[in-house]
Amino acid sequence: MSAAGPLIHARGLVKTFGDLTAVDAIDFDVRRGEAFGFLGPNGAGKSSTMRMIGCVSPPTGGELGIFGLDPVRDGPRIRARLGVVPQEDTLDNELTVRENILIYGRYFGLPRREARARAERLLEFVQLAERANDRVDALSGGMKRRLTIARSLVNDPELLLLDEPTTGLDPQARHAVWDRLFRLKQQGVTLVLTTHYMDEAEQLCDRLVIMDRGRIAEEGSPLELIRRLSTREVVELRFEGATPAVDAARLNGLVARTEVLPDRVLLYTDDGDALVPVAHAQLHPQSVLVRRSTLEDVFLRLTGRSLID
Amino acid sequence: MDYPLRAYEYYLTSYRRVWRGSVVTSIVNPVLYLTALGVGLGSIVNRGSSPLGIPYLDYVAPGLMAAVAMQIAAAECSWPVMAAVRWTRQYHAMLATPLRARDIVVGHQLWVASRVASSATVYLIVIAAFGVVRSPLGILALPVTVLVGAAFSAPIAALAVRVRNEATFVALFRFVIMPMFLFSGIFFPVARMPHALRVVAYLTPLWNGVYLCRNLTLGTAGLWLSLANVGYLLLWAGAGLALAFRFYRWRLVR
Numbered sequence: 202m203s204a205a206g207p208l209i210h211a212r213g214l215v216k217t218f219g220d221l222t223a224v225d226a227i228d229f230d231v232r233r234g235e236a237f238g239f240l241g242p243n244g245a246g247k248s249s250t251m252r253m254i255g256c257v258s259p260p261t262g263g264e265l266g267i268f269g270l271d272p273v274r275d276g277p278r279i280r281a282r283l284g285v286v287p288q289e290d291t292l293d294n295e296l297t298v299r300e301n302i303l304i305y306g307r308y309f310g311l312p313r314r315e316a317r318a319r320a321e322r323l324l325e326f327v328q329l330a331e332r333a334n335d336r337v338d339a340l341s342g343g344m345k346r347r348l349t350i351a352r353s354l355v356n357d358p359e360l361l362l363l364d365e366p367t368t369g370l371d372p373q374a375r376h377a378v379w380d381r382l383f384r385l386k387q388q389g390v391t392l393v394l395t396t397h398y399m400d401e402a403e404q405l406c407d408r409l410v411i412m413d414r415g416r417i418a419e420e421g422s423p424l425e426l427i428r429r430l431s432t433r434e435v436v437e438l439r440f441e442g443a444t445p446a447v448d449a450a451r452l453n454g455l456v457a458r459t460e461v462l463p464d465r466v467l468l469y470t471d472d473g474d475a476l477v478p479v480a481h482a483q484l485h486p487q488s489v490l491v492r493r494s495t496l497e498d499v500f501l502r503l504t505g506r507s508l509i510d
Numbered sequence: 511m512d513y514p515l516r517a518y519e520y521y522l523t524s525y526r527r528v529w530r531g532s533v534v535t536s537i538v539n540p541v542l543y544l545t546a547l548g549v550g551l552g553s554i555v556n557r558g559s560s561p562l563g564i565p566y567l568d569y570v571a572p573g574l575m576a577a578v579a580m581q582i583a584a585a586e587c588s589w590p591v592m593a594a595v596r597w598t599r600q601y602h603a604m605l606a607t608p609l610r611a612r613d614i615v616v617g618h619q620l621w622v623a624s625r626v627a628s629s630a631t632v633y634l635i636v637i638a639a640f641g642v643v644r645s646p647l648g649i650l651a652l653p654v655t656v657l658v659g660a661a662f663s664a665p666i667a668a669l670a671v672r673v674r675n676e677a678t679f680v681a682l683f684r685f686v687i688m689p690m691f692l693f694s695g696i697f698f699p700v701a702r703m704p705h706a707l708r709v710v711a712y713l714t715p716l717w718n719g720v721y722l723c724r725n726l727t728l729g730t731a732g733l734w735l736s737l738a739n740v741g742y743l744l745l746w747a748g749a750g751l752a753l754a755f756r757f758y759r760w761r762l763v764r
Contacts, residue, residue, distance in 0.1 A: 218764075257605050257763055277513075277608040291603035295527060304523050308516050308607035356607075 206269060208233050208360055208391050209254060213263035216249045223249040225415035226263060233359075236382075236392040238402045238409035240496075242504055245412040247395035248288060251364045254393065255285050268359070281309060284358030284390075286349050288365045294338035298329055301337060302352050309356040316355065323351040327381055343374025350381060361385065363394040367401060379404055399497040413504045423496050430502060431494040432457050434473035438466045438486035445484060453479050469494070513609050517617025520600065536629040540636045543574055547697075548640065562699070564728070571642040572651060572727040573696035575633050576719035579626045579655045583663035584687050586622045588679045591670035594618075601762055611759040619663055619751065626659035627652070637727070645729025654726065654740070658719035661743045664750025671754070671761045690716045715746045 207230035216224040224246040231237045239247040252258035253265060256276040265272055267279045292301050299320050306316030324330045327347035337345065346366065353361060366382065367375040382405055386392055396402055402409050403423045410420045419426055447466055449456040455476045458469040466484075470476045473491035480489060525532075548567025555566040562569050594601040604614050630652055637643060666682070673679070693703065694716040700708050711717045722739040725731035 255606060257602075259763065277610060280606065281608045283606075285606040287602065287606065289599060291599040291606070293524065293598060293600060293603075295524060300523060304520050305603070305607065307519050308604060308609055310512070310516065310608070353606075 207231055208268060209393070210266040210269075211264065214250070214253065214260055214265050215262035216246070216253060216258065217261045222415050224253070227410075227412075227415075227417045229410055229417065229420070231360075231391065231393055233391055234389050235407045236386050236394070236405050238406035239393075239395040239412055240397065240399070240402050240409050240500065241395075241412035242397060244414075245504075246415040247412055248364055250412075251362055251393070251395055255283065255362055256280050281356065282359050284353035284356065284361040286346075286353045286361070286363040286366055288368070290345055290349055292337045292345060292348060292352070295336065297334050297336055298324065298340070298348055299333040301348060302355055305352045306355040311355070319355055319357075323354055326354075326384075327351040328377070341374070343370050343377060346370060346374065346378055347381065350378065354385075358390065360391045360393065363392065365395055365397070367396070367398065375401075399495055399500055403496050411500060411503055418503045419499070426499050427494050427496060431498045432469040433471045433494055434469075435492055435494050435498060436468040436470055436473050436476050436480060437490040437492065438468065438480060438484060439464065439488045440466075440484075441487045447484065451483060452476065455479060467498075469498070513613035514616035514620060516607075517604055517609055517614050518620045520604070521618070521621035532625075533632075536632045537636065540574070540578070540633045544571055544637065544640055547574075548642075567640060568642050568644065568728065569724070570697060571637045571640065572648075572723040573694075573720040575630060575637065575651060575655055576658045576716060576723045577691055577694075577696055578629055578633055579659035579719065580662050580687065580690070580716055582626050582629055583622055583659040584666055584683065586625060587618070587663045587667040588670050588682065589676070591618070591667050592673065592676070592679075595671060595761060601758075605762055611762050612755045614762070615667065615751070615754045615758050618667065619660065619754075622663040623656055623659060626663075627656050630655040643727045645727065647729050647731060648727040651723045651726045654719060654722050654743075657740065657743045657747065658715065658723075661715040661719070661746035661750070664747050664754055666750075668750055668753035668757045671757045690714050695720050715743055718742045 209229070209231040211227060211229050213226045213228065214224055215222070215226050227246075227250070239250060241247050249258065253260050253272065254267060256267070256272040256279050259273050268282060270279050272279055293304075296304070302320040302323060303313075303316050306319060307313070311319070321330070324333050327350055329344060329348060329351065332340065332344065337348065340348065350366070363382070367378050370378065379401070382392060386405070392405065394405065406423060408420070408422050409426070410417045411426070412418065419430065421429065444461060444463075444466055447459050447461060447468075449459050452468070455470050455472060456468045457471070460467040460469075466486075468476060468480065477489055477491060480486065544567065547570050552566030552570070555562075601614055605611065634643070634648070634652055638648070669678070669682070693700070693707065694711055694714050700711040700717060703711065718739040722731065722736055725736065
């Protein structure tokens with residue numbers, strides 16, 4: 202495949218484990234230089250897809266090409282050009298921060314001197330230089346994540362796979378990770394990430410697919426998806442006491458869709474400012490909030506509000 | 511051979527933190543065993559005409575050398591393998607790089623072999639100092655001991671990568687390793703056991719290692735029987751390695 206072709210090419214990709222179909226015939230392409238997201242609830246098939254791209258899980262069916270190579274036959278050659286940030290850390294807690302990067306560089310066959318130089322540079326990049334000689338088990342969760350990212354860059358990968366890069370991190374730590382990923386993107390590294398955080402997807406992804414039960418439900422840029430599948434704005438109403446029944450027809454045709462939740466009512470509209478006085482007059486809410494529609498609205502509309510574990 | 515050596519280097523790096531303790535153990539342990547068994551127990555066994563025809567220390571020491579290999583192999587390929595799959599997840603870290611499952615197997619096995627080799631070297635020097643090594647052939651006990659290690663480490667690693675429950679290891683040590691240690695001709699000739707048990711003993715890799723090590727240090731090794739011992743140990747190591755390749759792949763690449 203030419204250099205202009207997609208970095209990852211999947212057609213009818215399937216992964217089954219016994220009777221369970223984790224990935225159910227999905228199609229997608231990832232282009233060089235973009236940040237591509239897999240979004241979806243737990244069990245949607247995101248991690249299984251990532252493991253197939255990482256060449257540690259042979260596809261059950263369909264086509265998958267990475268750099269134009271076959272992940273089953275050319276695993277080592279593909280992995281030599283990949284960086285992987287797994288969902289569960291695989292750092293060695295007994296070793297120091299620096300040793301973790303050095304040994305990983307050696308797995309890629311880097312000469313010692315080169316691995317050492319890269320380790321210094323990468324520790325600067327993730328702001329861990331002053332912790333280089335500390336054992337990993339002394340680090341916070343956010344620092345470990347940053348170290349995992351630094352480690353995944355030791356082979357100068359063309360493609361970085363991130364499986365839920367900020368799950369379990371506090372807000373500061375999440376922003377620190379996003380900041381680093383954003384810089385990598387600017388440097389031209391192709392990012393493929395999974396997340397169930399909508400704000401993360403909106404922040405980082407140029408393009409994303411929303412997965413649900415092993416299938417791709419929607420595909421597009423965050424903005425496109427919001428435009429196509431939600432309205433421009435959402436008006437949130439809260440009430441004192443019981444939530445009243447809402448008849449969208451009586452709201453002057455301003456409301457495309459309503460959703461009644463236990464604690465509030467959501468009115469999906471393209472003109473929040475026009476809707477507010479009407480809603481006040483008709484429904485007498487205790488409070489009204491107008492906000493931009495987000496990917497979260499799209500996501501919940503597609504995958505529903507029921508809890509999936 | 512380059513890829514397995516990259517995995518091997520990981521163990522070397524980790525070991526640098528703990529090597530002092532393990533060097534002390536590998537010197538102090540044989541000295542304690544040899545003093546208690548060879549000198550202490552031996553003073554009773556050797557009284558009168560020795561039924562073994564040689565001093566008890568000369569009898570027991572080479573057998574213990576083979577047993578050291580078994581113990582190191584079992585210790586290094588049981589919990590550490592499970593840990594590398596589940597807890598520290600180092601195998602997964604390696605597999606995210608160009609290394610393949612079989613490189614991970616060979617790297618780990620090479621590491622265990624070097625642990626056995628270094629302990630066996632210390633052991634051989636200690637027993638030579640006790641005056642037990644009667645033949646220059648005794649130096650060959652060193653590679654034989656490494657082979658005994660491989661005859662255990664490869665099949666145990668293949669088992670360990672599959673097991674779901676730590677209780678399997680407890681059972682392995684209680685019902686396989688410990689009885690083998692006691693009944694494989696280290697402390698008394700298996701010829702003293704009932705016929706059925708004797709056959710079982712001959713089939714253990716440990717008996718083959720013990721018998722061969724002793725024949726080498728005493729200088730009584732016959733060529734064909736020794737080759738049979740070596741062949742049998744190679745069979746265990748080879749079959750174990752083939753199983754390990756398969757099971758590592760099954761467990762890690764799925």
